[in-house]
Amino acid sequence: MEKSIYLQKIVKEILSLAGDHFLARKIGQIKFDGTDYPIFIVESRFKNPKSKNIFISAGLHGNEPGSVYAIIKFLNRNGKKLSKKFNLYISPCLNPTGLDMECRYNFKGRDLNRDFRKVRTQEVLMLKKYLEKKKIKYDLALDMHEDNTFYVIEGFSLKDNPRGLYFYEVYRNRKNSDFGRKIVSSFAELFSNLWLT
Numbered sequence: 001m002e003k004s005i006y007l008q009k010i011v012k013e014i015l016s017l018a019g020d021h022f023l024a025r026k027i028g029q030i031k032f033d034g035t036d037y038p039i040f041i042v043e044s045r046f047k048n049p050k051s052k053n054i055f056i057s058a059g060l061h062g063n064e065p066g067s068v069y070a071i072i073k074f075l076n077r078n079g080k081k082l083s084k085k086f087n088l089y090i091s092p093c094l095n096p097t098g099l100d101m102e103c104r105y106n107f108k109g110r111d112l113n114r115d116f117r118k119v120r121t122q123e124v125l126m127l128k129k130y131l132e133k134k135k136i137k138y139d140l141a142l143d144m145h146e147d148n149t150f151y152v153i154e155g156f157s158l159k160d161n162p163r164g165l166y167f168y169e170v171y172r173n174r175k176n177s178d179f180g181r182k183i184v185s186s187f188a189e190l191f192s193n194l195w196l197t
């Protein structure tokens, strides 16, 4: 692609996260339109076996770049502090070709978010191989998405669209079921600051 936001901007941002606190590992690459698209995982440089393991993925849907920019900004702001408390594993942009095309799907027209059970895409295969090789049990896994508030799908109206932060929570232990609610309320404070900056 002639002008690639991913190659010209996002890759630089991902690589610049590497340093004292994080490693940026290339887990593979996609060939699209004659160009190689490297795919990265950013992970804590030093892991503490006593710390909780957190996995965060963003950018599975190419037309939701907010998740990619948000996780990069979040790591730039809080990465140093968080890397002392947690072992972080971040997949900042798994669908770079979709991002460049501003399209939900990857360059082969596949939805990565529907590809984890019966894998058909190179991108998801790379990520699954990386995760399986690590053999880590994650205490928390987040997959970040973005909604278009103005897009109305059949059977719904504009007022049905979400206008804030929400998430679907899957938990192993019912006792932890208020965990999601706690995350949402802690974001309320952060969001009021984000709108101002």
Ligand SMILES: [Zn+2]
Residues within 6 Å of the ligand: 060, 061, 064, 113, 144, 145, 146
């Ligand atoms: Zn999405």
